[in-house]
Amino acid sequence: MLQIEKVNTHYGPIQALHDVTVEVKKGEIVTLIGANGAGKTTLMMTICGDPKASSGRIVFDGEDITGLPTSQIMRKGLAIVPEGRRVFARLTVQENLHMGAYFRTKAEYEESLSHVLELFPRLRERFSQRAGTMSGGEQQMLAIGRAMMSKPRMILLDEPSLGLAPIIIQQIFEIIEQLRSEGVTIFLVEQNANQALKIADRGYVLENGRVVMTGSGESLLTDENVRKAYLGG
Amino acid sequence: MRQNLYAAVFAAGITFVLTCLMIGVKLTSEGTQLQVVGASEAQWAWIFAGIALVFFSQLFRDQISTATAGIPRPNLGALMPDREKAARLKPWLIAAVVVGLFIWPFMASRGAVDLATLTLIYVMLGLGLNIVVGLAGLLDLGYVAFYAVGAYTYALLSAYFGLSFWVCLPIAALLAATFGFLLGFPVLRLRGDYLAIVTLGFGEIIRILLNNMTGLTGGPNGISGIDKPTLFGLEFNRRASEGYVPFHEFMGIDYNSGHKVIFLYLIAVVLVLAVLYVINRLMRMPVGRAWEALREDEIACRSLGLNRTVIKLSAFTLGASTAGFAGCFFAARQGFISPESFIFIESAIILAIVVLGGMGSQFGVILAAIVMTILPEFAREFQEYRMLLFGLLMVLMMRWRPQGLLPAKRPHMELKR
Numbered sequence: 342m343l344q345i346e347k348v349n350t351h352y353g354p355i356q357a358l359h360d361v362t363v364e365v366k367k368g369e370i371v372t373l374i375g376a377n378g379a380g381k382t383t384l385m386m387t388i389c390g391d392p393k394a395s396s397g398r399i400v401f402d403g404e405d406i407t408g409l410p411t412s413q414i415m416r417k418g419l420a421i422v423p424e425g426r427r428v429f430a431r432l433t434v435q436e437n438l439h440m441g442a443y444f445r446t447k448a449e450y451e452e453s454l455s456h457v458l459e460l461f462p463r464l465r466e467r468f469s470q471r472a473g474t475m476s477g478g479e480q481q482m483l484a485i486g487r488a489m490m491s492k493p494r495m496i497l498l499d500e501p502s503l504g505l506a507p508i509i510i511q512q513i514f515e516i517i518e519q520l521r522s523e524g525v526t527i528f529l530v531e532q533n534a535n536q537a538l539k540i541a542d543r544g545y546v547l548e549n550g551r552v553v554m555t556g557s558g559e560s561l562l563t564d565e566n567v568r569k570a571y572l573g574g
Numbered sequence: 575m576r577q578n579l580y581a582a583v584f585a586a587g588i589t590f591v592l593t594c595l596m597i598g599v600k601l602t603s604e605g606t607q608l609q610v611v612g613a614s615e616a617q618w619a620w621i622f623a624g625i626a627l628v629f630f631s632q633l634f635r636d637q638i639s640t641a642t643a644g645i646p647r648p649n650l651g652a653l654m655p656d657r658e659k660a661a662r663l664k665p666w667l668i669a670a671v672v673v674g675l676f677i678w679p680f681m682a683s684r685g686a687v688d689l690a691t692l693t694l695i696y697v698m699l700g701l702g703l704n705i706v707v708g709l710a711g712l713l714d715l716g717y718v719a720f721y722a723v724g725a726y727t728y729a730l731l732s733a734y735f736g737l738s739f740w741v742c743l744p745i746a747a748l749l750a751a752t753f754g755f756l757l758g759f760p761v762l763r764l765r766g767d768y769l770a771i772v773t774l775g776f777g778e779i780i781r782i783l784l785n786n787m788t789g790l791t792g793g794p795n796g797i798s799g800i801d802k803p804t805l806f807g808l809e810f811n812r813r814a815s816e817g818y819v820p821f822h823e824f825m826g827i828d829y830n831s832g833h834k835v836i837f838l839y840l841i842a843v844v845l846v847l848a849v850l851y852v853i854n855r856l857m858r859m860p861v862g863r864a865w866e867a868l869r870e871d872e873i874a875c876r877s878l879g880l881n882r883t884v885i886k887l888s889a890f891t892l893g894a895s896t897a898g899f900a901g902c903f904f905a906a907r908q909g910f911i912s913p914e915s916f917i918f919i920e921s922a923i924i925l926a927i928v929v930l931g932g933m934g935s936q937f938g939v940i941l942a943a944i945v946m947t948i949l950p951e952f953a954r955e956f957q958e959y960r961m962l963l964f965g966l967l968m969v970l971m972m973r974w975r976p977q978g979l980l981p982a983k984r985p986h987m988e989l990k991r
Contacts, residue, residue, distance in 0.1 A: 389877065415879030423877050429870035432863070440867050441878055443860055491878070 342367045342495055342526045343388070343419075348397030350380075350387045357383040358550045360397070365495070365528050370521050372529040372537040372558065374571055375547035381530045382424055384547070385499050389421055390414045402494065416444055420493035424500050424530075426484040430473030434464055437472050437483055441490030449492070457486040460516060478509035485516065495526040502533045514540055534571040538562045546571075582632035589628045593621045596962065675843050679836045687832075687839045689951060691907060694842035695900050696943040700927040701849055701936060702896025707925065708934035708982075709862065710889035711869025713770040716757075716777025717924055720750040720894040722784060722916035724901025729797040729911050730790070739803035739906045743899065750898025751891045753780075758890035762883055765872075777921055784913040796912025802834065803841055803906050810834035838907050845903060849896055850936065856892070857936075865889050866934070930971060932978025941979050 343365040350358040357380050365371045375381050387394050388401075390411040399407045406414050415421070420441075429437050438457060442450040458465045461482045467475055472483055481501055488496055498517065502510040510533065518540050521527055531537035538544050541558035546567060554567065561567050598621060600611045613621070631638065679687040699721060706714045727746040731737040737745075761772050784791050791797065802810060808821040810833055821837075822829040856862045864885045868875050876882060905911050927946050931938030953963050971978075 391876070410881075411876050412879050412881040415877060421877045423873055427871045427874035427877070429867050429874065431870055432866060436863055436866075439860075440863060440875075440880075443864065443878060443880060487878070 342369075342402060343528065344398070344400040345384070345388065346398045346400070348384075348387060348394045348399060350383055350392055351395050352383075352392060356550065358387065358394075361547075361550070361552055363545055363552065365526060367526055368521065368524060369542045370517065370527040370529060370540055372531055372541035372544045373547055374531055374534040374537060374544060374561075374567075376571070377532075379547040380550040381547055382499055383550075385421065385424075385497055385528075385530055388414075388419075388497065416491075418492075418494040419497070420488035420491050420495075421497040422481075422484045422488045422499060422501060425503065426477070426480045428472040428480050428483050428487070431471055433469050434467050434472055434475075434483060435469055437487050438464070438490050441487035443491075445491065450490070453490045453492055457489050460489070460519070461486050478505050478512070481505060481509070481513060482516075485513075489520070489525075493525065495528065496520065498527065498529045500530055500532060502531065502536065510536065534567070535562075578633050578635060581635075582629045585632045586625050586629040589625050593624060597621060597959075672847065676840065679839050684832050684835050687835050689948065691835070691839045691842045693944055693947040694839070694846050695904055695907075696924070696927060696947050697846050697940050698842075698849055698900040698903075699897055699924045700931065700939040700943045701846075701853055702893045702900065703924050704893075704928050704931075704934065704936065704939050705853065705856075705865065705896070706889050706893035707928050708939070709857070709869065710865040710886065712761075712886065712889060713766060714773045714890075714893070715770045715918075715921055715925065716773035716775070716780075717893070717897060718916045718918070718921040719757075719777040719780035720754055720897035721901040721904070721920070722780050722913070723750045723753050723894075724898030725905040725911050725915070726784060726791060726797075726901075727898070728902040728905045729800050732801050733797055733799075739801065739902070743902050746902035747895040747898040750901065751895035754890040754892075754894025755887060757894075758887040762886055774918070774921075777916075777918060781913050781916050784916070792912075794912060794914070796910055796914070798910040800905050800909050800911070802909065803838070805837060810837055842903060842907075845899055849899065853892075853896075853936065861885070861888060926968065930968075930978055932981035935978065935980050935982035938978050938980035938982070945979075 343363075345361060345363040347360045347362055348358055349356060349360060361380075361384060363371070363373070363384070373381050373384065383392075386392060388399055390406070390409055390413075394407055397407070398405060401414075401417060401419055404417070406417065429440065432440070438454060439450065442453055445453070458468075463479055463482060464486055467479060472480060475483065485496075485498070485501065501513050501517070505513065514536055517527060517529065529537055529541065538558045538561050544556065544558050544561045545552050546554040546561065554561065554564070556564070562572075597617060598613050600613070601608050602611050603609075679690070682690075699717070702720075703714065703717045706712050706717070724746040727749045728739065728742040731742050731745065732739075757773065757776050761769050764772060785793055787793070804810075804818070805821060808824050809818045810821050820829070821833060864875070864880055865888075867880070868882060868885050868889075872882060875885070904915075908915075923946060927942045928939055930946065931940070931942030949967070950964070956963060
């Protein structure tokens with residue numbers, strides 16, 4: 342579904358990613374773990390085309406998207422839930438969701454809307470409320486719902502558990518698994534390595550802009566080095 | 575108490591410095607010399623009374639706020655009919671207002687109609703800038719440049735090619751839109767303060783250009799004798815120019831210079847209604863929501879596949895074209911324009927209208943435009959203190975109603991306290 346081949350990314354003179362190679366197969370949940378500043382978010386953003394990769398190739402669904410502008414990449418069936426939720430605070434929940442289906446017909450919008458409201462019954466309750474007045478967990482649900490409105494085949498999640506209560510995190514992870522069962526491929530960036538590796542089919546460990554380890558979720562979960570570095574011993 | 579004393583001394587000090595500079599001393603020219611003249615004794619008494627008032631109101635502010643807490647505030651929300659009823663009443667209300675707008679000039683005085691026309695120009699400008707600042711969240715301090723482009727388009731085309739107002743109206747809007755597009759490109763990546771500075775510069779560039787291209791625009795002398803609009807070829811002068819028929823002869827009524835004023839007013843009403851209609855439609859269309867989304871979060875917008883270039887440029891272009899309309903009409907109404915009409919303070923006033931009205935709210939903008947043009951007329955008797963009053967009004971607004979007169983409403987729940 343998504344192949345990232347030997348990608349290097351620079352911010353000006355500073356190199357943030359070094360020959361990163363990651364593959365996500367159709368229907369998988371793949372997680373990327375790493376410490377602060379390891380380059381996780383940079384990798385996400387490079388996939389979306391901002392900043393652009395200085396070398397290497399990114400292929401989505403058989404199509405090379407490396408050099409495309411962000412607005413085009415995001416219309417190809419790929420959606421991202423950006424770090425920190427980034428809902429449109431002063432727009433209502435409905436308007437937020439509508440923005441997610443900006444390039445789709447009214448019928449498609451209605452269809453996706455009923456699907457998303459089924460996934461997140463809470464959003465139905467808050468339908469005409471301003472997004473900024475909701476709790477963090479609800480906003481995260483809205484951010485995921487908004488991304489789902491474009492009916493993506495693959496979804497990138499950047500730290501969906503950031504700043505949420507444990508019980509809400511549990512819910513978010515359940516939803517991620519449910520999305521997978523509906524056939525959406527998922528690429529998940531997480532600091533919460535323990536939870537992420539539990540639901541992931543495979544995982545990558547990023548350190549200082551390099552992939553240092555890869556394996557199935559289970560094997561990484563039990564790996565001595567990973568346990569020490571990311572799971573607290 | 576001690577803190578209050580400090581605050582009181584501080585506030586009184588500031589009041590003293592400000593009033594001394596603004597009211598206490600005055601520069602007057604005596605022949606070729608400038609002389610500093612002190613205020614009269616009565617004025618000094620007022621100044622010190624004011625300072626004392628500031629001092630004591632700060633000193634006893636705790637007591638004052640507890641004393642006034644008991645006074646119930648008017649509940650404006652209760653005056654509004656409930657939502658369902660409001661939705662039913664709305665079309666009737668709008669129809670009544672529109673009919674009223676068309677009828678009242680025939681009963682009002684000439685001066686009032688003229689002032690209303692000026693107000694309508696500011697309504698148009700406010701609505702246009704509201705797209706850029708209120709909806710798209712792009713702080714534009716040089717909006718008056720597009721107004722100038724519209725005005726000069728008509729003035730020049732009329733002076734050099736003899737084109738009529740009605741032909742120039744779309745051309746002016748189009749040209750202003752082009753300028754908006756041109757400005758939009760270099761500022762695409764800028765936001766907030768940086769954008770404000772660039773747009774401010776752009777406004778000044780246009781004004782200085784108009785001032786210096788003496789051969790074309792007449793420079794600081796401006797362009798005079800701009801033709802007034804005609805009604806299907808009928809002119810509103812006592813004697814029509816060659817090939818034209820004056821309105822009063824055609825209708826078989828006596829000449830009345832008031833007809834022209836009313837006619838101009840009616841054009842302004844039609845233009846404002848047209849602008850309102852178009853912007854209202856746009857706001858309901860996806861692009862309107864995209865403007866608001868861009869204001870809220872640019873990164874999220876891009877993550878949804880929206881092209882920020884297109885959204886920003888469309889906001890700039892549409893806002894500019896509205897100013898072009900207003901400018902074209904302004905030139906036709908005044909009959910004379912010069913770069914003096916398009917100085918920075920105009921941009922500031924239009925921006926103040928948008929902020930005062932409540933960012934993004936069309937109704938608020940209209941209300942604010944009315945307040946901002948009519949209030950200075952009432953305040954005329956205060957003469958040089960007009961701007962002082964104006965400033966005071968702004969400060970009070972920011973203190974008690976920072977969201978604007980009528981902020982854009984969205985259905986939302988409010989927690990009862």
